[in-house]
Amino acid sequence: xxxxxxxxxxxxLLRDRQLSAALVAFAAALLLSGVAALLDVRDSAWTKxxxxxxxxxxxxxxxxxxxxxxxxxxxxxxxxxxxxxxLDPGIVPFVGEAVWLEAHVQNDLLFRPQQETNAxxxxxxxxxxxxxxxxxxxxxxxxxFAAAARERQxxxxxxxxxxxxxxxYLPAKAASVTAVGALALVGxxxxxxxxxxxxxxxxxxxxxxxxxxxxxxLAYVGVMAMIAVxxxxxxxxxxxxxxxxxxxxxxxxxxxPPAASAVSAWARPLPSFQQMKLRLAxxxxxxxxxxxxxxxITQVLRRYGATRESEVTINLRGAQLDVAERHAQExxxxxxxxxxxxxDAQDDAYARLGWLSPAVAFDVISAAAAGTDFAHHRxxxxxxxxxxxxxxxxxxxxxxxxxxxxxxxxxxxxxxxSQIPAFDYEPPMLLTAMGAGATAVIALVAWLMAGAxxxxxxxxxxxx
Amino acid sequence: MTPGISSRTLFRYECERVARSxxxxxxxxxxxxxxxxxxxxxxxxxxHQADDIERMARDEAKWYEDIHIRAARYATPMSADGKSxxxxxxxxxxxxxxxxxxxxxxxxxxxxxxxxxxxxxxxRRFAAKRHLPLSILAVGQSDLQPFxxxxxxxxxxxxxxxxxxxxxRALATGSFxxxxxxxxxLPLCLGGAAAAVGAHERDFGILLFVASQPINPRxxxxxxxAALAAVLVPGVALCVALALLVAGAPVxxxxxxxxxxxxxxxxxxxxxxxxxxxxxxxxHGTVPTAATVAAVWLALTAGLPLAATIAxxxxxxxxxxxxxxxxxxxxxxxxxxxxxxxxxRRLRAHIGRAAESVDPRELxxxxxxxxxxxxxxxxxAAQEQRRQDHAxxxxxxxxxxxxxxxxxxxxxxxxxxxxxxxxRHQAFLRAVRExxxxxxxxxxxxxxxxxQSLAPRSCPLCPGRLNFVHYDEIPxxxxxxxxxxSRIVAAIRSATWLLVLALAIIVLGVGQARSWSVTS
Numbered sequence: 012x013x014x015x016x017x018x019x020x021x022x023x024l025l026r027d028r029q030l031s032a033a034l035v036a037f038a039a040a041l042l043l044s045g046v047a048a049l050l051d052v053r054d055s056a057w058t059k060x061x062x063x064x065x066x067x068x069x070x071x072x073x074x075x076x077x078x079x080x081x082x083x084x085x086x087x088x089x090x091x092x093x094x095x096x097x098l099d100p101g102i103v104p105f106v107g108e109a110v111w112l113e114a115h116v117q118n119d120l121l122f123r124p125q126q127e128t129n130a131x132x133x134x135x136x137x138x139x140x141x142x143x144x145x146x147x148x149x150x151x152x153x154x155x156f157a158a159a160a161r162e163r164q165x166x167x168x169x170x171x172x173x174x175x176x177x178x179x180y181l182p183a184k185a186a187s188v189t190a191v192g193a194l195a196l197v198g199x200x201x202x203x204x205x206x207x208x209x210x211x212x213x214x215x216x217x218x219x220x221x222x223x224x225x226x227x228x229l230a231y232v233g234v235m236a237m238i239a240v241x242x243x244x245x246x247x248x249x250x251x252x253x254x255x256x257x258x259x260x261x262x263x264x265x266x267x268p269p270a271a272s273a274v275s276a277w278a279r280p281l282p283s284f285q286q287m288k289l290r291l292a293x294x295x296x297x298x299x300x301x302x303x304x305x306x307x308i309t310q311v312l313r314r315y316g317a318t319r320e321s322e323v324t325i326n327l328r329g330a331q332l333d334v335a336e337r338h339a340q341e342x343x344x345x346x347x348x349x350x351x352x353x354x355d356a357q358d359d360a361y362a363r364l365g366w367l368s369p370a371v372a373f374d375v376i377s378a379a380a381a382g383t384d385f386a387h388h389r390x391x392x393x394x395x396x397x398x399x400x401x402x403x404x405x406x407x408x409x410x411x412x413x414x415x416x417x418x419x420x421x422x423x424x425x426x427x428x429s430q431i432p433a434f435d436y437e438p439p440m441l442l443t444a445m446g447a448g449a450t451a452v453i454a455l456v457a458w459l460m461a462g463a464x465x466x467x468x469x470x471x472x473x474x475x
Numbered sequence: 476m477t478p479g480i481s482s483r484t485l486f487r488y489e490c491e492r493v494a495r496s497x498x499x500x501x502x503x504x505x506x507x508x509x510x511x512x513x514x515x516x517x518x519x520x521x522x523h524q525a526d527d528i529e530r531m532a533r534d535e536a537k538w539y540e541d542i543h544i545r546a547a548r549y550a551t552p553m554s555a556d557g558k559s560x561x562x563x564x565x566x567x568x569x570x571x572x573x574x575x576x577x578x579x580x581x582x583x584x585x586x587x588x589x590x591x592x593x594x595x596x597x598x599r600r601f602a603a604k605r606h607l608p609l610s611i612l613a614v615g616q617s618d619l620q621p622f623x624x625x626x627x628x629x630x631x632x633x634x635x636x637x638x639x640x641x642x643x644r645a646l647a648t649g650s651f652x653x654x655x656x657x658x659x660x661l662p663l664c665l666g667g668a669a670a671a672v673g674a675h676e677r678d679f680g681i682l683l684f685v686a687s688q689p690i691n692p693r694x695x696x697x698x699x700x701a702a703l704a705a706v707l708v709p710g711v712a713l714c715v716a717l718a719l720l721v722a723g724a725p726v727x728x729x730x731x732x733x734x735x736x737x738x739x740x741x742x743x744x745x746x747x748x749x750x751x752x753x754x755x756x757x758x759h760g761t762v763p764t765a766a767t768v769a770a771v772w773l774a775l776t777a778g779l780p781l782a783a784t785i786a787x788x789x790x791x792x793x794x795x796x797x798x799x800x801x802x803x804x805x806x807x808x809x810x811x812x813x814x815x816x817x818x819x820r821r822l823r824a825h826i827g828r829a830a831e832s833v834d835p836r837e838l839x840x841x842x843x844x845x846x847x848x849x850x851x852x853x854x855x856a857a858q859e860q861r862r863q864d865h866a867x868x869x870x871x872x873x874x875x876x877x878x879x880x881x882x883x884x885x886x887x888x889x890x891x892x893x894x895x896x897x898x899r900h901q902a903f904l905r906a907v908r909e910x911x912x913x914x915x916x917x918x919x920x921x922x923x924x925x926x927q928s929l930a931p932r933s934c935p936l937c938p939g940r941l942n943f944v945h946y947d948e949i950p951x952x953x954x955x956x957x958x959x960x961s962r963i964v965a966a967i968r969s970a971t972w973l974l975v976l977a978l979a980i981i982v983l984g985v986g987q988a989r990s991w992s993v994t995s
Contacts, residue, residue, distance in 0.1 A: 040781075047785055058798050069804060087800050102643035105619070108797055121636050122796035125646070126619060127866075129873040129897055132784045133619075133649075146777060149769075250678055250761045254667060257765060261663055266509070269651035273516045276645060284640040285527040285623065289534050298596050301585050354642055361644060374648065385644055 013179045013186075020158060020187030030157050034195040037150045041196060045139045045203030048097040052207060055096075059089040059108070067433050075424045078406040079332060082114035085402060088395045088434045090120065093382040095220055097207040098200055099140030101383025110392075112399035112434075114406070115297040115336065117343045120392070139200050140377045143228065144370055147196040148235045148264045152256045154188045155239030160252040162244065172473065181240060181470045185462075188236035189229070197228045216440050223441065224380040227452070230459050231373040237462030238263075241469040267368035275360035281353050287346050294346075295339035307331045326421060329410030336403055343396070351389055355446070358385050362447035365454030372454040379448030382438050386446025390439050402431050480690070482698060489702030498671045499706060502664040507714040509660060513653040514722035517611045520650075524622045524639070528603045531623055538599050539946055542587045546946070549581065549588050549939025581938045583839050587946075588939035590921035595841035598918065600626045602634060602910055602952035604903040607894030607962075608729035611722050612736055613654035613886075615895025619646060624907050626952070628915050629848045631803075632859050633908040653718055654889045657740060658882060659776065661711065662747040666768025669703050669751035674761045686991035696988040700752040700981070708744045712737040731959060735966040736892055742970035742977070743885045749977040749984070756984035758992025772882075779880040787872055794861045806854045810847055821846035822926075825919070829927050842922055845915075866901065873897065881973055888969035892962050903954060910952045917950055 025031055066086045073084055089109050096103055107120025125133060162168040171180040204221045239256055246252035299307065308320065311330040315323045358375075365372030378384035406427075413421035438444075445452075493499055583592040603623045610617070618641045624634030649655065676682040685695070716737060719726050726733040750771055754764035787793075810817055818835040825846075835843070852859075877884040890896035925942045933941050 043785070044781070047788065051788075055797070058795060062797065062801055065801060066804070069808070087804070089797065102647050105643040105646040109800055119637065119640075123619075123638065126638065127793065127796065129787075129869045132780070132787070142777075142781075146773065149773070248678075250671070253762045253765060254671070257663065257667060257769065261660060265659060266651070268648040269655060270512075272642075272645040272648045273512070273651040276516075276642070277519075281640075281642065283523060283527050283530070286530060289530065298584060301581060304585070350640070354640075357642055358644055378644075378647075385642070388643070 013183055016179055016183035017186045017190065020183055021190055024154060024158055024187060024191050027157055030154070033153065034150065034191070037147065038195045038199050041139055041142055041147070042199040042203070044142055045097065045199060048100070048139055049203060049207055049210075052092055052094065052097040053210065055108075056092040056211070059092060062087070063089055063434065070431070071425055071428050073428060075422050077420050078409045078423050078427060079114065079329070081423070081428065082403045082406040085111065085113045085399070086434060087111050088398065088436070090388075090391050091436060091438065093387075093438055094207040094211055094213050094217055095204055095224065095381035096383055097139070098204045098221075098224060099377045099381040099383055100138045101140075101378030101381055102385055102388060103383050106388055110395050112395060112402065114332075114403045115295075115339060117347055117396055117399070139203060140381070143196055143200060144231070144268075144373055144377070145264055147192075148231070148370065149260055150196060151188065151192040151232055151235040152239045152260055154192055155184075155236055155243055156252065156256055158188050159184050159240045159243035160246070160249050163247070164249060168244065168473070177470050181244060181466050181473075184244075185233070185237045185240045185466055188240060189233045192232040192236060193229050197225065197232060200228065201225050220380045220382065220441050224377060227373055227376040227380065227455060230455050231369055234369040234455070234458045234462045237466050241465050244469055244473055263368045264370040267364075267370050268374055271361055271364035271367065271371045274364060275357050279353065279357040279360045281357060282350065284350070287350050291342060291346055295335075295342040299335060303335075304331065307334045310334050324414060325412060326410050326414040329407055329413070329421075333404070333407040333411060336400075336407060340400055351392070354385055355389065358447045359450065362450040362454070365451045366457065369455060369458045372451040372458060375451035376448050376455060379445055379451070380441065382441075382444070384446060384448070386444050386448075387438060390444055391436060394436050395434075398434055405431060482694065485690075485695070486698045486702060486705075489699050490705055493672055493702045493706045496668070496672050498668045499710075502668045502707070503710045503714060505664060506656060506661060506711055507717060509656045510653050510714050510718035511721045513651055513656045514611050514718040514724070516650065517614050517652040518722040518724070520614065520618060520641075521606045521610050524617070525606060527639070528605060528623055531601055531603070535599055535601065542597060542946055546588050546939065546944050549586060550934065550937055550941055550944075552934055552936035553938060580940075583841070583940070586939050588941045588944055590918065590925050590943035591839050591841035591845075592940075593943050594628055594918045594922055595844060598628065598914070598949070600910075600914060600949065600952060602626060602903070602907045602954070604900070604954060607732075607956070608725050609719070609732040609736060610893045610895055611653065611719055611724045612893035613889040613895055614650040614652040615654070615890030615893055616897055616900055617895040618650055620900045626907070626911055626914060628911070628918060629844050630911070631848065631852055631855060633904060633911055653715070653722075654886060654893075657715070657743065657889065658886045661744065662772045662776075662882075663769060665707060665711075665744060665747045666751045666772070667765050668707065669748055669755070670759075670761045670764035670768065672703060673699060673751065673755040674759065674764055677758070677760050682991065692991050693985055693988045696752070696756050696984065697981075699755075700748065700984075703752070704745060704748050707748065708741045711744045712741050715740050729959075731963055732892060735963040735970075736889070739885065739888055739892065739966050739970045739973075742973035743881075746881055746973045746977040746980070749980040753980050753984040753987065756988040775880045775882040779876065780883060783872065783876045783879075787869065791865070791868060793869075794858070794865055796862075799858055799862075802858055803855065806851060810850050810854065814843065814847060817850045818843050818846045821849055822923075826923050826927055833926055838926070842926065845919065845922060870897070870901070877969075878972070881976055884969050884972060888966050892966045894956070894962070899956070902956075906954050907952070910950070913950050917948075921945075 066088075070084075070086050073081060076084075087109050090107075104125040105123055108122050108124070110120045111118050162171070171177075201221070204224065208217050208221060238259060242255045242259065243252045246255055296303075308327065308331065311325075311327065311334060312318060312320070312323065314330075315325065317323045320327060361371070362375045365375060375384070379386065409423055409427055410421060415421065583589045584596045586592045587597040601623050606617070606622075619638075621634075621638045623639070624637060626634050630636075676685050686692070716726060716733060719733065719736075724733075747768065751764055751768050754767045759767065815835045818838065819830065819833075822830040822833060822835065822838075873883075873887070877887045887896060891898060921943045925940075928942070
């Protein structure tokens with residue numbers, strides 16, 4: 012009976028020409044933004060892959076030089092563009108895409124795409140997931156309004172309940188709204204994701220990611236459908252139903268994510284980034300003072316069991332660089348690592364607010380599944396920093412046993428450069444980088460269950 | 476209604492009805508609470524940024540204090556063995572005081588009294604974009620664009636590419652600031668309230684009774700709209716002023732900005748009331764009116780910027796900063812491969828024939844870097860021009876979009892009035908570049924004078940070279956903003972545009988409200 016009712020409701024919804032036209036318009040907008048995102052992702056992935064190869068060639072072909080100069084020359088590392096970025100770019104437009112892995116400093120990632128754009132482009136919300144989360148939910152509410160708001164006025168509600176269909180009447184409404192919403196809204200996005208996966212060489216993890224994204228998108232549509240159907244059925248008039256739906260949308264979808272973001276910033280404030288930069292400049296300067304230089308020499312001499320510089324036959328400058336570099340690495344771990352830990356904690360706080368809004372929960376899961384949240388970004392930062400340290404430490408290690416002879420500095424060539432492997436970053440598997448997404452999954456499941464309970468309760472208490 | 480009822484009486488009656496409506500008070504309450512929250516959020520962000528600027532200024536002052544101390548120390552002659560400066564107190568100094576015990580001369584990169592060493596390793600200046608009095612009005616781009624930029628002479632085309640790290644997730648979700656409440660939430664609230672109050676008679680089936688009274692539908696509609704505006708517009712403006720006050724904005728000191736903001740918000744509220752009123756004039760009930768307002772809101776808030784974004788990307792490909800890295804690296808390699816020739820050529824351009832006696836290979840890295848930077852900027856000028864052309868094109872498009880979309884116009888006007896908009900940031904970046912050029916202009920003569928100087932060192936036994944000690948004369952960055960009056964004029968211009976649109980919609984509504992539409 013439930014299946015028959017669902018089928019009937021779907022037919023009824025699709026027969027409404029205006030509604031169908033509105034849904035087609037929504038689907039077309041999503042598809043259009045998906046196509047635009049696909050082209051962006053493809054171009055970006057190609058550019059980065061090409062540049063990465065050229066950087067490798069540059070590194071290998073830098074000729075004969077002082078290894079420390081090579082450590083300064085180093086490479087630019089590019090954060091790979093993941094295929095599901097076409098679905099949800101997450102934080103990608105707001106973080107850098109390339110980092111110069113030079114000696115002495117852990118540079119920030121450069122070139123934030125949004126920093127180069129205009130204000131209206133930020134307002135444009137061009138990404139498919141943003142459109143789906145914010146305005147797709149509005150389409151779901153519209154569907155629910157068409158499906159259930161006039162039932163009381165038309166007397167269909169009384170008929171449905173009187174026919175002994177109290178238990179199936181509301182679930183059928185919610186399921187039909189979910190099904191039509193999923194078809195019109197999730198369908199184009201899944202198509203976008205599938206095309207993105209099909210156009211490159213991607214592994215099983217990416218397919219799993221797409222499936223997780225799809226499941227959570229369906230759950231989001233389902234939650235919104237259940238809430239909307241209940242409100243429409245409980246409202247005493249069409250006006251009340253409309254007002255309630257609009258209010259729910261403004262509160263749960265439009266205002267909740269930025270509001271939750273503000274709450275998480277109050278709850279888990281970040282230390283000042285500039286203050287951290289000043290501490291880095293103070294504690295791990297790229298160029299040391301004479302006092303710091305003397306301290307480094309003392310350390311080097313202690314390491315080699317000597318008391319005077321003339322007692323050691325090493326490249327003192329190389330050893331000094333090594334001491335300074337390893338000290339700086341400790342400072343970076345403490346300061347920069349600590350700062351990013353706080354960002355992670357704030358993201359966790361935001362994800363926990365998924366209990367207050369399904370849009371917040373879905374927002375977190377979507378970016379995590381697409382591989383475009385901060386947890387994934389940090390994996391790249393950490394990988395790049397490990398690579399930088401390996402490269403710089405190796406250059407210093409080559410320098411230390413080779414003191415300058417007759418005023419001529421030690422140099423090396425491709426035999427040393429080629430010992431540094433190519434920068435080959437692989438994004439992590441979803442399960443290992445879910446980050447705050449796990450909390451949000453629980454929240455969305457809770458919303459789904461709460462929606463089901465709401466449907467059951469409404470079905471029990473509703474009076475025609 | 477009695478025959479001959481005056482407009483004033485009817486208007487007073489309508490005002491009382493609007494003022495008694497719980498929906499109206501709910502809307503004003505929501506705007507006030509959300510507005511205060513939004514304003515506090517922005518105030519917090521901007522307070523932190525202002526603290527950072529103060530901290531950076533203190534740190535810089537401390538840095539130069541230390542340099543002064545070092546300069547004085549390095550100006551003290553040492554004994555011939557290079558180990559014991561003839562200090563005034565006659566005590567033997569700690570060897571770590573100078574770091575090098577084999578010679579009395581410091582490496583140039585540790586010597587702040589050497590012009591070249593100072594220019595590369597000690598010169599510290601930053602450029603800051605301080606917040607305007609009413610910055611709390613809108614976060615704008617202040618969470619995304621850097622508010623303080625460190626300056627180095629060798630950075631290409633301006634300040635270092637830095638930014639203050641705001642949590643990227645928060646940037647992606649957008650800020651819950653006062654402008655978010657006013658641009659995104661307020662139109663829907665006003666539309667809902669106007670629909671509920673305005674279509675009351677129709678929804679409850681008593682419009683026929685009203686229509687039977689001796690009153691012109693046009694006058695009735697206009698007075699109802701005027702009553703809605705008379706209560707809601709000042710109410711919203713007052714909520715904004717209160718929110719600013721609670722969040723600590725200096726509304727009294729910046730009273731002109733505050734009035735401009737209130738005027739802007741009032742014009743925006745008038746526009747959305749006019750849109751809702753137009754639906755009511757067409758005889759729509761609560762639901763169709765609110766639905767139409769929501770649809771218009773959707774089109775103007777999301778549709779138009781989305782279309783403009785896609786059009787921008789399709790019409791002209793934006794220069795890719797990532798792809799520019801390739802050009803930068805290639806140019807760097809090309810310049811470095813001929814570095815000696817480049818340095819010699821550039822040096823000749825600066826000091827003329829005196830350069831012929833200088834072996835470029837003998838010059839220190841800092842001096843060479845000054846000349847190499849010039850060459851790099853010349854070779855990468857086309858790339859920079861492409862970037863600037865794109866920014867200019869983008870600004871022109873944004874200007875057009877802001878005229879097409881009242882939402883964008885309002886948002887831009889709020890950000891510009893707050894001083895957090897794109898235009899002010901672009902002006903800041905231009906000022907940063909000018910300041911960098913001024914810094915180069917200041918330092919170069921000292922660096923080149925050192926090369927040309929045939930005079931012996933002023934203090935041969937001192938660790939420092941002592942050819943640069945003018946630390947207090949180094950230029951400081953000061954952003955010259957446009958006067959407040961220009962911001963206010965811009966806000967008035969935007970408010971006028973919004974009012975013209977509102978008026979046009981009201982005229983359309985007057986045309987629609989010729990007769991009573993008593994059937995739904």
